[in-house]
Amino acid sequence: MNGISSKVKVEFYEDSLLPKRQLKLQSAELTNQGRVLVVINDEKLQFPGEYLLRFCECAKCFSSACLSHIRSLSDLYKADLSLKSVTMSEDGKYIEYVATNDHSGRFTAEWLYNRRMTQQGWEERNAAVFLHKPCSWPVADKMHVEKATYSEVTETEMGMQKFINNLIKDGLFIITGTPDRRVADEFGEKTGLAPIMNHYGPNWIVENVPVPTNHAYSSYALDLHIDQAFLMHCPNIQLLHCMTQSEVGGESIMSDGIRAANLLKERHPEYFHILTTLEINQKDVISHYNQQQYYVANRSPTIVLNKDGDPVKFMFNSVAQSSFFSGSPEQYEEYERATKAFVGLLNECSITFRNEPGDIMVFDNERVLHGRASYDKRYERKLEGWYLSWDMMHSRLRVSNIKTAQN
Template sequence: MQFPEIWLRDNCQCKSCYLPQTRSRLPHGWHTKVQVRELSWCVDTQRLHIDWSDEHQSSFELSWLQARDFAPANRKRYLSDCYRPEPRHWSRQQYPQIQREFVYEELLQSDEALLQWLQQLAVYGLAMIRQAPLELNVLQTLCQRVGFMRRTTYGHEWHVSAQPGASNYAYLAQPLPLHTDMPYFEYKPSITLLHTLQQSDSPGGWNLLTDAFHVADLLRAEHPKAFQMLSETPVDWADIGSEKGLSFHNIWRAPVINLDVHGRYLRINHSVPQRDSHFSIPAEQVRPWYEAMALFVRLANEQACTFKTTPGDILTFDNLRLVHGRTGYDDTDRNVRHIVGAFLDWDIAYSRWRVLKQSLGYNN
């Protein structure tokens, strides 16, 4: 096992350095000059004892050390088993192999089923739930099994149906192009849940879903200049209006493809109706951006899988990763499409995932 000295001193588990009931380190300085004076190992207690050059003493359990080993294999295991599962990107052709269905009542009753649903969402970004009651409180009950809903300017839940004078493009019966929800929020809702109460009997109303991380993979490999343009150019996303007595003017500036410091995907931003007419970049960069974006949209449509939900279905997907839409449909008094939507946040979902893994013995 590998452990830097300064890290061991910083993580001393004695009463003056660590508070067990809160599982937190107490402030005790940085000790950048402190060195190990003597090491000893107790076979009976399976503990490592250290005498430090500052006259301090530390003691560490073997199991605690093993879980925090700096060796590459152990760090990789921790990141995938405890931090977050490694996402697996998929193409349209791979969709039949990665799709998975869950039963609503089993998610309410079984921790194992709930864990597998969260695992599926984390790895593939998509899961279908079947046999949900045709009631208005279904998403609230499901979200409470995870933690709590994410409230937005549209409330805790919203209803997607054709509405005259609609305040949001999704409330229209016209075709809804591929998009992510609410790119105009810095802290964008992470997981979208769509509960079908009524489905249009018209030929339209088909769901469209694409793994936009896979689209980004294609751009990165085959069109690097377009990838660079979409990952470096900030775009103004905006939403102006009112809902349930609340007036709002939301703006967030971020590229279409968001990367972390290691070049890994953080989130995708894309919504034609919510892309502001303000475009705060040098004028000479505008046309290249449009050309790159046209390529992104073409690839996203080519990679889209299609299906049509039925009453009782709950479509759940990662809103940071997937782009979704639907075909247009006819809406009349006798032909109604009614979807109830809600959001969860990944912070809450990952927390529940870790707690379930621990309680079910996966991390033992």
């Protein structure tokens, strides 16, 4: 896969994700309501005077070094300012305002149009900036997991975009051809996607040990689950780098929580209601090999909905679930019936495959539940694991999109 090197640096700012246009101001006036009315390319647009004062682009109000508006809101509100006048440049490239304290500033036609307060305007901005649009998996036997090589992802923008876009869409991606060594820190240095620290460290090794402090550090099968549901802010993205694979067993089992939850809502709406409203305790009471002791706890519904009522996050881990139940015996019986139905659907929606040495399985830890088949402990199975955040992943994709557009 050829493409722009990830090492290429470009100048960019907040507007860089938006389309480039030929724009010209045709008129500008200050209304009796204190708004600025402009016409740009025959389109009438209005901006509150308070908005233009708040986001003034002059050197006193805006720092070009940190690309941020630095004017004190306390000072701005204390002065109780409003606009006194607005004029347009003769060439139609910008407007200039004067405030009641004689402070002045200017805004280009591009700046104003990119911030137009219309439905078309905010939909265009949101589509360019907010990139998280997951898609439910198809039926299991039609699910295809996208792949790219380690060098493509870490060294080219096309590889990076393929990686992140498919991870957003499917919640699952495989990076192949990874060097035969621990690469978590190297991956972070190459991509800008640094491992997230928690009480298991910035990265860790998953392998069978004589006295495991976590059930994953054994050769037993693991039920479908998310990692660290006991944290208030559980890890967004998990990477598991297969360094050594058992000759017998150890296959990965993955399931799309979104598809399973939507099927639960369709087939058993009463169970869906229980799992989206009843809070369940999760905990990690652990003493690591370094003797540090931890008691981490969280409460959350099993299925978390967004503001539109769609399932987006799954706080489900039977090994980490606490026996402290906040409800009545009847509620617990209902919860078990609902959970049994949900687990059945997770298994129905699951796919099973075998990671080979050099594969990094990357998945949305809050959406795609993962499990493992048991393996013969006579054979070594060794994985390197670490977590990433969606914030940095989205940031990396925005920068990549800007680099691609400018080159």
